[in-house]
Amino acid sequence: MLGRAVTQARAELEVAEAYQQEGQLARATEHYRRSLRWWFPFSPFRDEAVSGLESIAISLEHAEDRAGALLAWRSLLGGVAASRFMYSGANRAAERAKDEIARLLVLEEGAAIDANLSREKLAAEHRRLLDREAAPHPFWGTLLLLGFAAWIGSLVLLIDRGFDPSGKLLWPAARAPLSAALAGLLSFVVGLFFA
Numbered sequence: 001m002l003g004r005a006v007t008q009a010r011a012e013l014e015v016a017e018a019y020q021q022e023g024q025l026a027r028a029t030e031h032y033r034r035s036l037r038w039w040f041p042f043s044p045f046r047d048e049a050v051s052g053l054e055s056i057a058i059s060l061e062h063a064e065d066r067a068g069a070l071l072a073w074r075s076l077l078g079g080v081a082a083s084r085f086m087y088s089g090a091n092r093a094a095e096r097a098k099d100e101i102a103r104l105l106v107l108e109e110g111a112a113i114d115a116n117l118s119r120e121k122l123a124a125e126h127r128r129l130l131d132r133e134a135a136p137h138p139f140w141g142t143l144l145l146l147g148f149a150a151w152i153g154s155l156v157l158l159i160d161r162g163f164d165p166s167g168k169l170l171w172p173a174a175r176a177p178l179s180a181a182l183a184g185l186l187s188f189v190v191g192l193f194f195a
Contacts, residue, residue, distance in 0.1 A: 002040055009038035009045040016052055025056050029072050032056070036079025046083075050076060050093045057100065066104055073100045077130075102126035136195035144195050147187025154181035 016031035035049040057072035077097040102123045136144075154177045162174030 005038050005040040005043075009035050009040070009043060009049075012038060013045050013048055013052075016049070020052060020056065025060060025068060026071070029053065029056055029068075029075050033075040033079040036076070037082045039083030049079065053079075054093070054096075061104075066107060070101065070104045070108075073097045073104065077101065098127060098130040101130060140191045140195040142191075143187055144191025147184045147189075147191055150184030151181055151188055152184075154178070154184055 012031045012035035016028045016035060019025070019028035019031060032049045032052045035045055036053075039046055053072050053076040057069045057076070060066075060068040060072060074097075077094055080091050080094040080097070105126045106119050106123045158174055158177035158181060162170055162177055164170055
């Protein structure tokens with residue numbers, strides 16, 4: 001899997017750079033975003049894809065193509081979000097993309113309901129919406145996953161060690177796996193509830 005991530009990220013990056021040199025910025029944006037999505041730890045291609053998307057967004061905005069610039073910033077934010085890990089911290093590129101998206105959205109024709117808001121308030125509202133996290137809470141998500149693994153693993157041990165060949169329950173041997181299975185189930189349910 002790591003080999004596939006490396007080769008795909010590099011291939012997408014090479015295609016994106018070729019399209020960017022040809023001036024086909026919409027296609028380059030798509031391939032830079034794909035390169036970001038093939039993220040793996042210590043990827044040497046992530047920074048290149050981020051800088052490629054940033055340069056496309058800046059050049060499109062200078063060319064008065066706000067929709068294209070907005071697409072490039074959204075692609076950067078989406079690519080980073082698609083490859084995040086449960087315990088990954090704030091990403092500077094994603095934070096900058098959120099600021100730029102909020103700024104560009106204010107410059108576009110807004111909805112009638114936003115007509116009475118100042119540009120600063122409207123940008124702050126867009127930024128607040130971009131900052132919302134839909135992902136599970138890292139602690140509760142981890143508790144959920146570990147609880148599920150403990151639950152299933154303990155049930156397998158219970159089946160293997162808790163019964164004799166005729167299928168009769170051997171309480172002394174079954175006590176520990178059964179207790180661990182119940183604890184794992186409880187951990188899974190609590191994690192599911194709060195995640």
